[in-house]
Amino acid sequence: MGLVVRSHDSEGSVTATDQECIDTIRCLSIDMVEAAKSGHPGLPLGAAPMAFTLWDRFLRHNPANPGWANRDRFILSAGHGSALLYSLLHLSGYNLPMEELKRFRQWESKTPGHPELGVTPGVELTTGHLGQGFAMGVGFAAAERFLAAKYNREGFPVVDHWTYGLISDGELMEGVCAEAASFAASAGIGKLIYLYDDNQVSLEGPTSLSFTESVVDRFQAYGWSTAEVEDGNDLNEIFEAITAAKSEPTYPWLIRVRTHIGYASPKQDTREAHGEPLGAEAANATKARLGWNHPEPFFVPDGVRERMGEAVPNGAAAEAEWQTLRAAYAEAEPGAATELEAVLEGRFPHGWTNTLPRFSPVDGPMASRDASARVLNVLASRFPTLMGGSADLAPSTKTIINGSSSSSQESPEGRNIHFGAREHAMASILNGLAIHGGIRPFGATFLIFSDYQRPAIRFAAIMQAKSLFLYTHDSIGVGEDGPTHQPVEQLWGLRSIPGMTVLRPADANETAAAWEIALQRQGPVAIVLTRQKLPTFDPEKVPTRSGALRGGYIASESGPDAPELVLLATGSEVAPCLDAARLLGEQGIPTRVVSMPSVELFEEQEAAYRQSVLPPGVPTLAVEAGSAVGWWRWVGTQGDVLGIARYGASAPGPVLFQKFGFSPENIAARAKALRERSEHGAEEPTESGTEPSES
């Protein structure tokens, strides 16, 4: 539906205190930006009325317990308006003292430039990259729907909350936002209300320069319900629109609110109001125009303190009521209640690691994507909220949870999510699912398409969200689809993200270990899998599980003598290295193979262990069918890397492995050459990749 709210539609009244609250929010925001000499005053001045209306009339939250599981979520997706959010949190009684507002954007303050999860009580998500908050909010709402469907019982709506957000025109230009919006409607996600701060100004000037579409029509085309508020200072209009949206909880809602950036300031309606301090003079002029009679900065009138402080007792009462409900639920539905508590706390089922499949060579060669599918399905039976899907590639990524339905409005308890060809939004939605709590989310696509997800992966890492990214088709092994589809620089690209863990297992048992690590690891994890088959190593001979748990380990020695060469490999390159080591051993060169499914885990081991695996002074050749860029740290300028320094090609995978030099014979030859060079003293690093051979 498309609703246009105008003043004459409205009932109710706006009190002088309401207005004073709004102006306090505005003036605090001005003061913060002025004190920092940095920040964004424009959004808080324009959006304060809608934010106040939402927080005052609708938002159910408990400032004394920001972690209350059933709170409504508020996302300041337009994170540059952080001063607005900090003002709201402070005035609503969160543990964010005025001193912190005065230290806006300073070293180790609780009021950083953009909202950061874990830094400020009441901040639900790190935001600031346009569109990420919007998409993560869809994840919040999806989490709520799933948990409600799975755990609520007649008379016991223990999971029952809304997701609200405040979004900007810049965000609505971002592709991730478009993907998430289309997904939300297709998936029938409800209890999601976004207030669109339509101030018609973006950083370069009026939005007419670059953004002429009808946002409301676009959202209706997706299947959203919409409402329009023509006067963003009219609390009644805003109230009516949100009330209307709440009356239709099965749709996602976009409420367009026409506002004025930098409202009441001399820079109102100009791009200059967006991202720089007003300056003392303009700040004073703004306060004067607001009728603000308090010369000292950071002033909060008593009436405002009292009124907005009501959030504290109201929140305590709301949570207490819910605790009562939960206690009755626990009595009436002990099984569901126990499970809900366990999933909300992220507990592990007893003995779950023992149920992981163990593979042996008699299972035959197996693509690691297939091994992963088996592990996923075993784990899905133990972890009731392990859920996820793929960006329209589930049959290829092998990420279907058997026996569960597709997640949809008709089947909200379905654990298979059809994200569509929307890699970026998928990753953001995973982050929302993970941060919401209660869910263990995974999302799958081809490794090459991790490029589409970079901003969201980084957000997962910065928030330490337990988002699990499954990437298949991990190298030139993709074969015929060719260079566009063959990852080269993606592995090191992911490993470079601070706080990220990347696992590239070499066989089926390493794959099981990768899952075992992923579920326990802090922060986001990527498991990188093959399309092509890999041999399964004999776990009696190759300590795949215990080794993988340490990130890297000795997979084989070619003989009893101390190694004179080390082949360091990951994933599908471990097997040809084992063969190469055999060849070298036969030639009288004792050679060790090290499998390193996770550089990050290996890095965390004690130095003594690391040196026992990669002995200093022994020439080391790293072998990975991807960019060499990060391997030099581990092999040194005296070592060598057999990687790929160009793009792949379109041909059958085995042909490509041969042409790009990953045959056991070529690996052995390259390693031998390295050993000879190192005996004579290498002058400088060799080339980092290999060109396909002429033959």
Place this chain on the structure above:
Amino acid sequence: MGLVVRSHDSEGSVTATDQECIDTIRCLSIDMVEAAKSGHPGLPLGAAPMAFTLWDRFLRHNPANPGWANRDRFILSAGHGSALLYSLLHLSGYNLPMEELKRFRQWESKTPGHPELGVTPGVELTTGHLGQGFAMGVGFAAAERFLAAKYNREGFPVVDHWTYGLISDGELMEGVCAEAASFAASAGIGKLIYLYDDNQVSLEGPTSLSFTESVVDRFQAYGWSTAEVEDGNDLNEIFEAITAAKSEPTYPWLIRVRTHIGYASPKQDTREAHGEPLGAEAANATKARLGWNHPEPFFVPDGVRERMGEAVPNGAAAEAEWQTLRAAYAEAEPGAATELEAVLEGRFPHGWTNTLPRFSPVDGPMASRDASARVLNVLASRFPTLMGGSADLAPSTKTIINGSSSSSQESPEGRNIHFGAREHAMASILNGLAIHGGIRPFGATFLIFSDYQRPAIRFAAIMQAKSLFLYTHDSIGVGEDGPTHQPVEQLWGLRSIPGMTVLRPADANETAAAWEIALQRQGPVAIVLTRQKLPTFDPEKVPTRSGALRGGYIASESGPDAPELVLLATGSEVAPCLDAARLLGEQGIPTRVVSMPSVELFEEQEAAYRQSVLPPGVPTLAVEAGSAVGWWRWVGTQGDVLGIARYGASAPGPVLFQKFGFSPENIAARAKALRERSEHGAEEPTESGTEPSES
């Protein structure tokens, strides 16, 4: 406008030869996929009629000269349907013999899995990542509009062609596509027609699983004109729709064509038809249902050969007519004609490098983004088609061409493009502008947002498109905006992309050199710039220009003695390294500073030069306010890297540089420790980053 075309609207007739041509395209596509045992038969079977209609009735091209500047462009944005395109190219007389069709997806064939620019004559763009072709096509149309506005004269429409594309539902789910669509309408781009292959099946199943929006309504909301063809096998309907679109050249057009994936095959309308061979039996059944009576594969009936071969004389005639026009134009408008020829050939104005600004210390400290703005504006006066813009950050990225207007329908000759907050589409559109020819495009955003552009940057590199990416706000120097906005892993992330050149200049003169390199370099270039001020080095003492042209060079020696330490730095870290070297020199440790604005350029230098700059055996500390991941190659395990192994923080930039250890004092201390370690023999690499100090 929204047009729905139905059969009864149509005039004209479809001949038996038309049908035979279509079925030949279908059968060749089947045969290619069967021969390769790999590929995507579904799209060619369903989309052959619209593709044939477009190529037969509308596309103006010259198979004998695929590089004809004024040809219409056809983009198979849905690149997985490559067999369709190769069939069309072969039958239309391009230099793509049947032998190549038989070698579909094989090593070094001209028929790779997805279309690749430069591999196959007539392929306009590398495609295959959903949405990239769509967005690059917007760049094609934008290039045409600009060149036409600038160079056409009354009676001489020497630049006058259309851009056509074939797109899929998967693409329409991608954010990059949404961004590009919204931009195209906002910018008033016309002469752009996309045929949407609406087969209602995606890889996971029916699109109803994940894609329930009304695409046509959405595109109308953007401001596109639309048409709908309800029977994708009806050539008259298709003809009418394209004709209608061509009658309104000022709008971008989306023509939705309802088709059936895997048409006529036993797998029709199922996801199984999408991406795997039909298999011999189903292939035969399909041919039988099409009434195809030729048992041998790769068969082309004579009538089809003749009819589709008409493209050769038609194309020759079209180009000849244009050459006549161009000759008359050259006579009538010699100035414009000469300039147009020069820009189409990418020629350089005589002596252009001499006009580059030279900076000296008296210019005072200057942010490299400001130096870049000065260089850009000088170059813009010499290169008439140097154009570009920013993703809604032009006032911050300093990328406005003074004295030129904003590009729009009203002012199509404007050289300042307002891309809006659409980083990904911007990058793709740059690629389209660059590949079209005639334009030197640049696009600017903050370095952190390069993450949003990764797929498009990679496409620039894979195609070796001369897209210039300007990235400002390049480190923790961003300051108060905090960790979300501070790049860490982005520098090495970009350097890891094969075929990409990254330049991070250390001062204003290195910035000028970076531009000088960028305009001449093959393939995409990123110039990475600061928000904060940097000292300007005395070019008499620091060979900024000549050094930068070699990628890396000796910026200073602390004294006459051979260096015992090397500090290797880029960008804003060069200046504190010069100070650190001074401190070390005073302590009796001869120290060299190497500035390395481009690792890629340095890597291309001869070994003797490289070793003269980075002498083997001298302990080297790399200093860069970003991830250390790739520096180990250059410093070795006996060296050290002062980088950042975590996220940044929100505080003033100078505070952060201090806290993160980039003060001259800390650099000197770290270097000294390295030298002492190396004298005693280092055991293994030290940690790669630094934690903020406690103080």
